[in-house]
Amino acid sequence: MDQDEHDPSSRPSTTRTAPDRHYTERHWKTIILIAALGIHGVRCSTVVDGAINGDVFEAFVEQVLVPDLRPGDVVIMDNLSSHRRPRVRELIEQASARLVFLPAYSPDLNPIELIFAKAKQLLRSMACRSREALWNAMQSVLDRVTPSDAANCFKHCGYTLQMD
Numbered sequence: 186m187d188q189d190e191h192d193p194s195s196r197p198s199t200t201r202t203a204p205d206r207h208y209t210e211r212h213w214k215t216i217i218l219i220a221a222l223g224i225h226g227v228r229c230s231t232v233v234d235g236a237i238n239g240d241v242f243e244a245f246v247e248q249v250l251v252p253d254l255r256p257g258d259v260v261i262m263d264n265l266s267s268h269r270r271p272r273v274r275e276l277i278e279q280a281s282a283r284l285v286f287l288p289a290y291s292p293d294l295n296p297i298e299l300i301f302a303k304a305k306q307l308l309r310s311m312a313c314r315s316r317e318a319l320w321n322a323m324q325s326v327l328d329r330v331t332p333s334d335a336a337n338c339f340k341h342c343g344y345t346l347q348m349d
Contacts, residue, residue, distance in 0.1 A: 215236055216232060216316065216320070217235070217237050218231075218232055218301070218304070219237070219242070220297060220327065221253065221260070221297075222296055222300055222338065223258075223335065224335055224336050224339060224346055225332045225335060226330045226332055226334070227300070227327045227328075227335075229249050229253045230249075230327055231245055232323055233245075234316075237267060238267060241267075242268065242273065243272055243273055246276050247276050251276050251280045254277065254280040254281075254282045255281075255282070256281035257281065257282070257283075258282040259282065259283045260277050260282055260283065261286075261287060261296075262285075263286070263287045263291070263292070263295055264286055264287060264289045268286070294342050294343065295342065296338035296339045296341070296342045296344070297338070299338040299341065299342075300330055303330070303334070304323070304327065304330075307329065308322055308323065311326075
């Protein structure tokens with residue numbers, strides 16, 4: 186299982202109005218999607234307003250990820266400092282799962298990055314213009330990730346899968 190977080194929100198943009206050349210900025214608030222990808226699709230996820238920190242990530246692991254883990258699962262994470270907290274490892278190992286960290290700067294080995302790219306493209310095409318609309322759209326986008334999509338993402342990143 187691959188686990189990661191991603192910011193699907195748009196970047197701030199600047200618009201110019203004529204004739205007084207008045208500039209206004211639209212400030213987008215950060216919305217973070219934290220998700221775990223298994224070989225059958227997105228296993229669990231949550232959305233967080235604002236930036237992620239160690240406490241938020243640890244709460245995700247304890248309240249969302251761990252209840253979904255099965256003995257023998259392998260959780261693959263990138264090297265974010267919030268992922269490397271001792272309590273995160275402890276929670277995962279208490280669920281009889283194994284935690285493996287990817288090498289630093291290796292998004293090409295992270296299957297969920299491919300899912301996030303697909304999700305981001307779909308969310309942009311939906312043109313959600315409010316926080317509520319974006320939150321509601323995220324689940325429908327994640328539900329579109331098929332078992333075939335998930336397996337192909339793992340294979341693309343070089344993983345050998347044991348399908349049961």
